[in-house]
Amino acid sequence: MRALMALVVTAVLTSALSAQAPTVTLKAGDQAPDFTLKASDGKTYSLSDYRGKKGVVLAWFPKAFTAGCTLECKSLAANGDRLRKYDVAYFMASVDTIEDNTKFAQSEKADFPMLSDADKSVATRYGVLAPRGFANRWTFYIDKDGRIAHIDRAVNPETSAEDIIARLSQLKW
Numbered sequence: 076m077r078a079l080m081a082l083v084v085t086a087v088l089t090s091a092l093s094a095q096a097p098t099v100t101l102k103a104g105d106q107a108p109d110f111t112l113k114a115s116d117g118k119t120y121s122l123s124d125y126r127g128k129k130g131v132v133l134a135w136f137p138k139a140f141t142a143g144c145t146l147e148c149k150s151l152a153a154n155g156d157r158l159r160k161y162d163v164a165y166f167m168a169s170v171d172t173i174e175d176n177t178k179f180a181q182s183e184k185a186d187f188p189m190l191s192d193a194d195k196s197v198a199t200r201y202g203v204l205a206p207r208g209f210a211n212r213w214t215f216y217i218d219k220d221g222r223i224a225h226i227d228r229a230v231n232p233e234t235s236a237e238d239i240i241a242r243l244s245q246l247k248w
Contacts, residue, residue: 099202103225107131107217108200113173114166114188115180122221125164130248131217132165132239133190134230135198137209139171139179147212147232148183154236155186161243170195170210216242 101107111121125131134151136144148167151158158165168190169176176189198204203211214227214235224246231238 099200101202101223103223105223107221107223110197112190112192114190115177116188126221127219130163130219132163133215134167135203135210135213136167136169137212139175143232147235148185150233150236151187152183152185157240161248163248166190168192170198
């Protein structure tokens with residue numbers, strides 16, 4: 076009886092997971108999905124606000140206050156002066172609440188906005204939502220035309236800023 080019950084529970088969970096939005100696979104050259112998200116600095120940011128003006132770096136991270144995300148945030152905060160030499164807006168983004176991201180940004184002295192996608196709709200459109208409900212640690216480079224120029228799906232939290240700077244240099248932004 077327990078085995079049958081376990082099978083039923085597994086089937087229900089599998090069905091619920093597969094009923095979620097289909098996995099999106101964005102690639103370089105694709106139009107980046109627009110977003111409007113609240114940020115840790117109290118402002119709201121939209122990708123469309125940058126179209127025709129400057130590129131955007133959108134660094135998704137799994138969870139505020141975790142080891143890897145803290146390393147990534149520290150890397151970006153420590154290199155803000157170097158990142159600001161490029162004509163881009165840069166953000167970290169997660170599916171954490173705005174309250175958690177604000178506390179996280181303050182605790183790590185982040186000098187850049189952290190975006191909150193608590194309803195996971197933007198993460199879903201970007202294809203970064205992992206099965207456990209967190210965002211994958213991926214960085215999107217979006218050009219002035221709103222097209223994805225590059226996606227880094229192998230982000231090293233400790234060298235995140237240096238890697239972003241190298242990519243921006245390579246993209247000649």
